Amino acid sequence: QSPYYNQVIESTNSCSYFLENPAQDYFIMGLRKKIDALDQGIPTSPEAAREFETAIKLGLPHDDEMTARFVLGESLGPDDPASMNQMEKAVIMDFEGGYGYFQDPINRARLKRLDIMYTLMSRSIKEKEGIDAAITYLKGKLHLFDYLPSTPGLDMLLQLENLYYEKGETEHARECLKEILEADVVDPVDEMGY
DSSP: OOTTTTSOOOTTOOOGGGSOOHHHHHHHHHHHHHHHHHHTTOSOOHHHHHHHHHHHHHOOOHHHHHHHHHHHHHHSOTTOHHHHHHHHHHHHHHHHHTOOGGGSHHHHHTTHHHHHHHHHHHHHHHHHHOHHHHHHHHHHHHHTTTTSSSOSOHHHHHHHHHHHHHHTOHHHHHHHHHHHHHSOOOOOOOTTOO
16 A cells, blocks of 8 residues: 555655554454464454454554454354454455455455355344345345455355245256356365465
């Protein structure tokens, strides 16, 4: 975002994007606490979540805010509605900023939790509002990932296929299955691709 991005600079130039930002300290503390929790086999971390919330409130650069929001969502319990909201905001910010964060296979794999949360929410919507409302919900959430080369919403697609099949709309159900088969694998990988 710096106006000096990809330019030769002089020693007399200054850029506000490189000024010290106290929000970054909370962001880094949140990452450390999240890593500590994961090292102990704990998927959620209220301590990390508090650090990320503070960092966001203090103001992070857009790309760091996107990361903070996603990790905040991961740090909250899966039953916390804010978890899904924060992860969804991160996906939208990734699209808006053109960062390609979720194009990286390891980050794309992290969207699995969001995929499952959306799927569970669609089941609740089906029970309360009916099949058509659940279909509309899933289609809307799947569109969030249109900017990615391949959808990470495989559970949502399978649920959507089931809903269409239940309605007797076999052609739509077949399209969902075809999209699942054509999608890239959504498995965690390390930097070496394993």
